Amino acid sequence: MKVGLFFGSFNPIHVGHLIIANIAYESMGLDEVWFVVSPQNPLKKNKNLLHEFDRYDLVQAAVADDFRFRASDIEFNLPKPSYTIDTLTVLSEEYKQHDFSLIIGSDNLVALPKWKNYQKILEHFKLIVYPRPNAKDSELLTHDRVDMIDAPEIDISATLIRKMLREGQSIKYLVPELVLERILAKGLFTE
Template identity: 70%
Template structure:
């Protein structure tokens, strides 16, 4: 089974994430998309970053109705900061029956050669790349292990969502309804 891995802080997960995950699932050979929730980096305290388990709960709320979406806390128990190649290696060891591909935005493709062991990621896993506003051009788009997908350039900002919540304004349609409900009931991002 081929699995697309969508890494992120998901602070909070929003409709843009869901649109991309669904398009990957529907337009590529990927059969499942796993949302890999990145833990808080202990060296970079961000007062706006919800605790990793709260962000995992938000992801679970967002994906509850789609059996082809899964969440993962694999990085919660790994050394920090964790590098993508290390997470991919752990997942491959835990799930030798699966083929993993990394889902990234086009805005990250130009800097991808700076990632730790980026060549091994391309060789053993490969990338699915979705369009992002202001993505810099790169020759990597022609690499045999990179698949570009046709998707809208969704530019929903978690920063904007958190700002609206703090101001007591609606976040309808920016996040899935179960996520909005959980944010309200737990008082997340209210400060």
């Protein structure tokens, strides 16, 4: 099975993530896309990060009605911070029958040389890259294991969504309806 892995803090997951996952699925002939909820990104500060189980719950709600998508909490049981190469190694051992690709933004492609063992990632996994607003060009775009997909540059950010929630503004249409219901029911992101 061809599986696209979409890593992120998903703080919270929003329609931009789902649009990118859909386009990656359709354009790359994937069988599934797994949203891998990262407890802690080693390149980002942990400030304003909702508890990992709440973020995972929101991702599950977002993908619940789509057989192509799945939420993954694989990194919850791995040492923190989470390094992509370590997660990929565990997934490859656990699911030998799957062919994994990484779905990343063009901004992350530029930062890839800062990732732990990034050469091993390029050696063993395909990268499905989607455009990000204001991202610089990367020399890796011409790498034979990197595929740039034709997707819109979506400038919806979880930061904006959290700010709107704190200010009591509606985030309708920025997140799936079920995600909105859970955020409001639990009063998430309001502090």
